Amino acid sequence: MRRSQITIKDIARRLSVSSSTVSRALRNHPDISIKTKKQVLCIASEFNYQPNGIAQSLKNMRTNTIGVIVPEIKHDFFPTALDGIEDVTYKAGYTIIVCKSNESYGREVLNTRALASNRIAGLIVSISQDTQNFDHFKSLINQNIPIVFFDRACNEIDSSKVLVDDFEGAFSAVNHLIERGYKRIAHLAGPKHLSISQSRLNGYLTALNKHNLPLRDELIIHGGLHRIDGRTGVKRLLTLEKRPDAIFAVNGPVQFGAFMQIKGEGYKIPEEIGIIGFSDDPISSLVDPPLSTVGQPAYEMGAAAANLLLEEINHKEDFFEPKIQILKTKLIIRQSS
Amino acid sequence: MRRSQITIKDIARRLSVSSSTVSRALRNHPDISIKTKKQVLCIASEFNYQPNGIAQSLKNMRTNTIGVIVPEIKHDFFPTALDGIEDVTYKAGYTIIVCKSNESYGREVLNTRALASNRIAGLIVSISQDTQNFDHFKSLINQNIPIVFFDRACNEIDSSKVLVDDFEGAFSAVNHLIERGYKRIAHLAGPKHLSISQSRLNGYLTALNKHNLPLRDELIIHGGLHRIDGRTGVKRLLTLEKRPDAIFAVNGPVQFGAFMQIKGEGYKIPEEIGIIGFSDDPISSLVDPPLSTVGQPAYEMGAAAANLLLEEINHKEDFFEPKIQILKTKLIIRQSS
DNA sequence: CTGAAAGCGCTAACAG
DNA sequence: CTGTTAGCGCTTTCAG
Numbered sequence: 223m224r225r226s227q228i229t230i231k232d233i234a235r236r237l238s239v240s241s242s243t244v245s246r247a248l249r250n251h252p253d254i255s256i257k258t259k260k261q262v263l264c265i266a267s268e269f270n271y272q273p274n275g276i277a278q279s280l281k282n283m284r285t286n287t288i289g290v291i292v293p294e295i296k297h298d299f300f301p302t303a304l305d306g307i308e309d310v311t312y313k314a315g316y317t318i319i320v321c322k323s324n325e326s327y328g329r330e331v332l333n334t335r336a337l338a339s340n341r342i343a344g345l346i347v348s349i350s351q352d353t354q355n356f357d358h359f360k361s362l363i364n365q366n367i368p369i370v371f372f373d374r375a376c377n378e379i380d381s382s383k384v385l386v387d388d389f390e391g392a393f394s395a396v397n398h399l400i401e402r403g404y405k406r407i408a409h410l411a412g413p414k415h416l417s418i419s420q421s422r423l424n425g426y427l428t429a430l431n432k433h434n435l436p437l438r439d440e441l442i443i444h445g446g447l448h449r450i451d452g453r454t455g456v457k458r459l460l461t462l463e464k465r466p467d468a469i470f471a472v473n474g475p476v477q478f479g480a481f482m483q484i485k486g487e488g489y490k491i492p493e494e495i496g497i498i499g500f501s502d503d504p505i506s507s508l509v510d511p512p513l514s515t516v517g518q519p520a521y522e523m524g525a526a527a528a529n530l531l532l533e534e535i536n537h538k539e540d541f542f543e544p545k546i547q548i549l550k551t552k553l554i555i556r557q558s559s
Numbered sequence: 560m561r562r563s564q565i566t567i568k569d570i571a572r573r574l575s576v577s578s579s580t581v582s583r584a585l586r587n588h589p590d591i592s593i594k595t596k597k598q599v600l601c602i603a604s605e606f607n608y609q610p611n612g613i614a615q616s617l618k619n620m621r622t623n624t625i626g627v628i629v630p631e632i633k634h635d636f637f638p639t640a641l642d643g644i645e646d647v648t649y650k651a652g653y654t655i656i657v658c659k660s661n662e663s664y665g666r667e668v669l670n671t672r673a674l675a676s677n678r679i680a681g682l683i684v685s686i687s688q689d690t691q692n693f694d695h696f697k698s699l700i701n702q703n704i705p706i707v708f709f710d711r712a713c714n715e716i717d718s719s720k721v722l723v724d725d726f727e728g729a730f731s732a733v734n735h736l737i738e739r740g741y742k743r744i745a746h747l748a749g750p751k752h753l754s755i756s757q758s759r760l761n762g763y764l765t766a767l768n769k770h771n772l773p774l775r776d777e778l779i780i781h782g783g784l785h786r787i788d789g790r791t792g793v794k795r796l797l798t799l800e801k802r803p804d805a806i807f808a809v810n811g812p813v814q815f816g817a818f819m820q821i822k823g824e825g826y827k828i829p830e831e832i833g834i835i836g837f838s839d840d841p842i843s844s845l846v847d848p849p850l851s852t853v854g855q856p857a858y859e860m861g862a863a864a865a866n867l868l869l870e871e872i873n874h875k876e877d878f879f880e881p882k883i884q885i886l887k888t889k890l891i892i893r894q895s896s
Numbered sequence: 897c898t899g900a901a902a903g904c905g906c907t908a909a910c911a912g
Numbered sequence: 913c914t915g916t917t918a919g920c921g922c923t924t925t926c927a928g
Binding site for chain 1: 915920921922923
């Protein structure tokens with residue numbers, strides 16, 4: 223029992239006019255007489271006419287939909303970024319479609335394809351931890367669908383990006399740990415191929431170096447970006463002959479996982495082990511002890527990404543010069559360090 | 560500079576065959592010769608052909624997309640429910656479009672309309688705290704688009720629903736508080752018009768009654784479902800001549816807000832004020848002190864809603880008997896009560 | 897002010 | 913095995 227929605231044709235038939243007249247009346251075209259318009263509107267509302275967006279999109283060769291792909295929405299960062307994206311795009315008359323990749327490359331490819339099939343006007347994306355091949359994005363660009371990356375970007379692709387000063391943020395966090403007196407500082411790092419992992423690792427290394435602390439390979443653990451990676455990372459670190467006295471985590475979920483594991487194993491924070499991480503989850507301030515973090519301006523990042531995308535969508539010339547925007551992080555010191 | 564995606568026609572022209580042949584070849588129709596298929600596939604991949612999903616949907620009069628509207632995604636409940644929905648629908652070959660109403664009736668109406676315009680195959684929704692008029696949903700149903708409600712449902716509409724035993728959960732939570740020795744138990748209740756608010760309030764009242772505790776109007780505060788409502792509710796309660804010694808919160812965000820406010824004002828939990836709420840956020844176990852809650856099976860609720868919706872979508876007869884599924888909650892006692 | 901006709905990209909019935 | 917044709921619902925010339 224599909225089909226039952228009333229169409230322009232139905233209205234036209236009922237009023238013995240042509241469908242073009244109805245179409246124009248509905249869009250309030252000046253050519254149409256007030257009387258006809260009234261009749262059309264009347265029938266339309268009586269039968270609850272809803273324009274078929276699919277047919278409109280097909281005709282227009284584009285939609286008013288913007289796709290967004292994020293790795294997850296269980297921690298505060300991405301939902302807050304989505305708020306920023308939403309507020310900006312809604313104001314401009316766009317609807318957003320949100321997809322989660324669940325940190326999986328396969329899902330990300332599927333999502334990208336589905337969005338491309340629906341001829342989205344543009345895509346805003348933060349890549350999954352597993353993504354190392356970018357053909358799915360390149361193919362979108364070949365189809366003239368603009369992409370803006372935020373937070374986790376792809377170096378290989380020349381498109382607009384919104385990032386934070388990952389190096390700077392990591393540096394200041396580790397610098398802070400050192401100034402607090404911690405000596406054996408471990409880093410729960412992200413996947414090596416991600417640029418955020420690289421920049422944050424660099425910040426860590428540079429801070430150690432500045433204070434003449436030795437670099438110990440066993441204190442750097444590359445893993446994924448899930449909570450579980452924080453847990454397993456800590457488990458490994460705590461079996462070392464000389465365990466670390468502080469931990470710098472690459473992102474929020476990893477920091478939480480690490481935190482839970484440390485607590486679970488009965489170590490005292492911050493006395494026995496200090497911890498800091500990238501994230502700005504308000505929950506950080508509620509746990510025991512409240513967590514020190516490098517705060518990222520999630521809402522602003524989302525809003526900035528949306529603005530860049532809209533700019534590119536509305537750009538008429540053939541060539542659009544991609545823009546890279548870098549926002550500031552903020553060191554938030556609480557009681558875990 | 561839109562349009563540039565290659566179409567079936569382009570491939571047909573290039574091979575000097577008809578577009579139907581190409582269409583069939585792409586869908587691996589048995590009629591087409593292997594040779595032709597190969598040629599078509601070859602050109603298709605060479606030029607990175609992507610089928611135009613919009614045209615397909617228009618033709619088929621339906622999409623493989625399921626719409627989901629949730630009030631928010633900043634606490635664990637809805638993201639987890641989304642996981643359940645996603646896992647079930649993906650397996651069945653559907654894509655989901657997630658929209659947030661941000662607890663606003665206006666946004667919910669807009670979202671519903673946008674989804675209807677895109678001719679979704681069905682809708683899964685948990686209504687916003689402000690929703691009291693349901694015409695937008697009724698109009699979807701008139702268009703033969705099935706709806707399944709979960710958690711926050713609409714009584715007026717005869718459709719499938721997935722709920723939890725709200726009364727039972729509330730009763731056991733308050734019963735627990737009473738057995739712990741709390742006497743002046745307040746209830747931060749939800750908006751009066753929502754059925755979850757009503758059922759949970761009933762559970763609260765019944766528990767008081769069972770233990771012959773007096774019902775005090777000033778201890779029942781109806782508000783919204785945001786964190787801020789927890790904060791303001793607690794503020795008011797703490798100015799009472801005789802302040803409550805325990806609080807039962809209608810949902811997770813309200814519980815968190817209440818918790819933050821109580822801590823902020825310097826009261827000791829659970830000694831001075833006990834607190835329990837509906838929610839199953841893993842974060843509850845991390846805060847200080849860990850929060851007692853009535854756990855809801857969020858993933859299972861999402862999965863159940865998705866299954867009910869698929870059932871209805873695939874239903875061939877004219878009339879589908881809506882099903883109401885009620886899942887169990889689980890009292891989780893930690894250290895806040 | 898209104899209508900006829902064409903076409904967006906794809907599919908399916910029908911005809912070879 | 914392949915082509916022709918028509919049509920999904922809507923918009924948009926172009927022609928009255």
